[in-house]
Amino acid sequence: MESDSRYDTTLYPAQWNDGSSDSNQNVSVSLIDNALHIYAEDGRVAGRWALPGLLLVKQKPDDEAIFLKHKAHTKELLSFDDYDLFTAITEKQPVLRRWRKPGSTPVQRLALFTLILIGVPVTMVNSLPYFAQQVASVLPTSFEEQLGNSITPLSPTMTCASVEGQEVLDRLLAQLAKASDSDYNFKANVIHEASINTYALPGGQIIIHGGLLKHANNGTEVAAVIAHEMAHVMQQHPAEGAIREMSGSLIFNSLFGDSESSKHTLGDSLAALSHGDAAEMKTDAMGIKILNQAGIRSNGLIPFFNKLHNMQTKSKTDPMPYTDNHPANKERMQGISSKAKGDKPIAMNHDDWLILKSICK
Secondary structure, eight states, X not given: OOOOSSBOOOOEEEEEEOSXXXXXXXXXXXEETTEEEEEOTTSOEEXXXXXXXXXXXXXXXXXXXXXXXXXXXXXXXXXXXXXXXXHXXXXXOGGGGGGXXXXXXXXXXXXXXXXXXXXXXXXXXXXXXXXXXXXXXXXXXXXXHHHHHHHOOOOTTTBOOOHHHHHHHHHHHHHHHHHHTOSOOXXXXXXXXXXXXXXXXXXXXXXXXHHHHHHOSSHHHXXXXXXXXXXXXXXXXXXXXXXXXHHHHHHHHHXXXXXXXXXXXXXXXXXXXXXXXXXXXXXXXXXXXXHXXXXXXXXXXXXXXXHHHHHHHHOTTSOOHHHHHSOOOHHHHHHHHHHOOSSSOOSSXXXXXXXXXXXXX
């Protein structure tokens, strides 16, 4: 059966336990856009699991059945033996491919990470990116939020306090969050910082520098930047970065003691966090998808990057951390252009844009 990648109507047989009893129910499962939809035998929708929260619990070696749980539905268990469905899921959530070892549970993975971290610190330095990714993949969303809140507590003197500006920002974020189909509780704040940058913390908090609003041309560009950061959160990039930085500091200090480099805050590290070209291009695609589903013009990154490039060309002394962390090479710009749509409404009207732009005044 041919089907749209967003709306796959193929039904796969499965077993589902809703946690209310020991017995399993015969259900059907379909993969629609970025979620698994679970249907009872009478056709009603029994459950809906967003893909970013999926956990691969185990595979039975005898019949190769696959068992899944979900961060947001901890009492429920879904099992099936159709590898076409598993392949379709892992195409959208590749991290699940790495945990296909039978019997491997989140607790076992965390224990293994802790053992290696303590026992083999030198080897772990080179392995941190991989282990950070695996640990982040089993963190509950609530723990990610606590981690994000502990990294950079925002004081009233740091945040731009315009009530009207924050209301405009909150409306835009709510529109994007609804379209993202994510379990994260996204929040956004603008801080008194003249440099052009924005970054996300674990759990969904997005920090926008006032300098970015000053140099953006309109709200559509800002919406594109925010959607991009939301996509980083949905792929758990900030959580991976936080785990990697904390583990690296622990290893370094255990070997050499305190140093000047260890005094930099974790928030500073996340603000400067960068990803490879492939990761950025995938994040671009996810951010554009959020904008398209929100009904917002999704080509805002292109003029924004063009302006930053022109600014950097004219004055190399200007602080430009955003382009350092988000390099806009030709291939990436072509990828954005091929997916972005310029025929949808702008993110906000001109009056709201002026209110948001002046949020730090």
